[in-house]
Amino acid sequence: MTDIPVTSPATKARRPNRLFRNLNSKVASIPMIVTSVVIFLGGTLWTVVYSFTSSKLLPRLNFVGIDQYERLWATPRWLVSIQNLATYGILSLIFSLVIGFVLAALMDQKIRFENTFRTIFLYPFALSFIVTGLVWQWILNPEFGVQSVVRSLGWTSFTFDPLYNEDIVIYGILIAALWQGTGLVMCLMLAGLRGIDEDIWKAARVDGIPMWRTYLFIIIPMMRPVFVTTLVIIASGIVRIYDLVVAQTSGGPGIASDVPAKYVYDYMFFAQNLGQGFAASTMMLLAVAIVIVPWAYLEFGGRKRG
């Protein structure tokens, strides 16, 4: 080793203060920091805290324990809306995944006019829930819509008026929601199918495995991550459902098609019963957490690095 004076030139570089390192990046991230901490984290905590108060017209910090929750679960309207959410949620999950996957599988058969079909299946997703709700309100109108058309064909006792029948109104909403959202599921599934190694198909063909078996026992298990992501997306959309109900039925007939999001909104902004609104929205948060937390744990918990 040669001997070279290296330490002699005085270090004129100043080690900058930690806080000011990467300063531009920090300044540029202020909107993100404020949004995540103040709005998302702070706002959520605020709502949870105030759900334990007796706030009426204005938020007040007089704690009443779990009174609001007890009242909430004793309110028939809330129970109806939870029941609706459960029915709608389960059916919507099943139908979205099944219809979405079947359509995607059909689209994946090297068909002609693939782009045309995709455009047709997906365009409803570009439309708002308000537009969706209003169209289906019109189609399901018993006086002029499907029911009257079928009756005019000679089947005079035919009844199909979901929007005016308390017992089946939620299915009327389901039909509209599936129309709007299945195109998206199809697209996600198709992307998943296209992501599967071509050689898998070749191997299955050489081995003489029928196509439906390949789908059921090889492809679908391989698409597990796609299914999980899609499931989370559909599920978090289900909990939020609001606009569609407002447009299609306004929660009617009566309160038959009420949903939690509408319950929250009405109690916060019309009934001037903020405490109830906060309690109900906290329950919504809980519902989302039940879906998200296990998913996030599975998805990100395993691989911490990278």
Added chain:
Amino acid sequence: MDKSTIATVHPDMPARRYPGPQGKRPRKALSGRNIMLYGALGLAALYYLLPLYVMVVTSLKGMPEIRVGNIFSPPLEITFEPWVKAWAQACTGLNCDGLSRGFWNSVKIMVPSVIVSIAIASVNGYALANWRFKGADLFFTILIVGAFIPYQVMIYPIVIVLRELGLYGTLTGLIVVHSIFGMPILTLLFRNYFVSLPEELFKAARIDGAGFWQIYFRIMLPMALPIFVVAMILQVTGIWNDFLFGVVFTRPENYPMTVQLNNIVNSVQGVKEYNVNMAATLLTGAVPLFVYFVSGRLFVRGIAAGAVKG
């Protein structure tokens, strides 16, 4: 001997083909499989197209024809009166100057919201991808988790914050709200895009002496144009289709088109004019539909990336 059956497989050695199948296997265009396949797809397409068809034909009929006919039959006599009425005269309960007011309100809301939200999110994504500072990932995680929190949970605190800032009910307030709720998905979109760019490009720019903003504006921005288009498609349709924020954060005179549409169609007073309603519905859906049909594949890319939005 049939000469056509003779082919050379080697320059020196002529070879004879074997009898039996040769060349392309003949295929029926109308196989059972194809009938099933296209039949199923066609049926599905019909279900998806039907509502659009019903909207269009209803909006072109007169009310007398609607009352006697059925909703699927094409109009006997085409009239554009419902469209004119929906645009300029329909009543919302407050006033009767049609959807045009809502249209312009939506434009006023959408244009600045799209610009502001994309500007903020693209810089966020860039900072997260290339200039990560301590804690950045934590904020980003909160942001992404926040995307799944129901809006209802955060609405009231935001109302309070905006009221404190004097922005509640103003256009600026709504722009802020759209920027906030657009941030998770757009930031994710941009971050993932910038992460996918080769890191060496960023290193080269730093060796060249460019700083945070220089690299953003001169290297990253020009390279990210496609993703900006995707973000724009996402935001234009998303903000145009918004209903909840419009109702909560604006005053009635500033209601966006969706809110006004709902008020027109679901107003209890007066006789229901279904043709006008459908014309109004089509008018409201026209902007996102236009964006959808023009953008095509980019829209698909946008929703695949941004499917998390509710």
Added chain:
Amino acid sequence: MHDNLSSRSRTSVSIRELSLSFGAVTVLENLNLDIYDGEFLVLLGSSGCGKSTLLNCIAGLLEPTEGQIIIKDRNVTWEEPKDRGIGMVFQSYALYPQMTVEKNLSFGLRVARVPRDEIDRRVKRAAAILQIEPLLKRKPAELSGGQRQRVAIGRALVRDVDVFLFDEPLSNLDAKLRSELRVEIKRLHQSLQNTMIYVTHDQIEALTLADRIAIMKSGVIQQLDDPITIYNRPRNRFVAGFIGSPSMNFLSGELAEAGGEVVFRTADTQFSLAGYDHAQPLIPGRKVVLGLRPEHIKVDRDVVGGEVHEAIVDIEEPMGADNLLWLKYAGQTMSVRIGGERRYRVGSRVKLGFDMTMASIFDGETEERL
């Protein structure tokens, strides 16, 4: 100090006790390295050995946890990359896709607000040196891989710096282009005479280009020497096995005393170590590993004098100029390189002679050269 040595002995880049760890993972460990003015130094190692990390530290793209980096007598440990007087060439070229070649070359100068005519002068000069003048108005997408890498080198060239850093610059090119550009980089170094630090995992590049090679493994420099020394006198077993293709043959055994001299002995064979230039005393009883390169084993007609051993041909791999024989010897497989015109049948017996002057002996425990 001799005049002709004074320029050589001046240090250009000096690394002092450099360490870098990400959390619990240590990537570089207490590295010391002096690179002379005008030297071509190659950092060689397999992926994950820390060679690129070290280069990024020198460039200022990564912050070391400990230690100093001195470039041209200036402590630049905390300096920004642009203030270090370095230029860098990347594996993926890293050309800005939206800019023409000319704009790519001048970007750094424009950022630094260098006057227009000075920029033009430097771009012209770099383009002339690299013969890319006809490409100046093109975009990177319109260039071939070789042309892109030339532009990337040009970008370092216009910065007029003393130290060039290369991060696997040829790894993305096909074999033919790679050898062409290798020659060009060597020519560039000969005409510019500036310091070049070159990271690669390709030993051919390292051996052909380097004045000195630093072989790295797990963040530690294993050996720093000129290519011939590295090849012929590897300091430890890792270096011996890493350099050379096919790899050096290793025989495990122990030193023993026989007939008044120290011999190498395994269960199946024993032979003399006469001619081996040892740096440490050869003590009988010690467990050792004996290494012989395929070209340092003599076969049949080449065996003249000395001990003669016998082996059986297991596999033959003709490679044109060379013929590689895989032999069964003393219960082990050994590779031997002979002339391409000499062919053997599998199963035939051959005579072997070992050239001890070219052999390497490593301690069985420490794996250090004896």
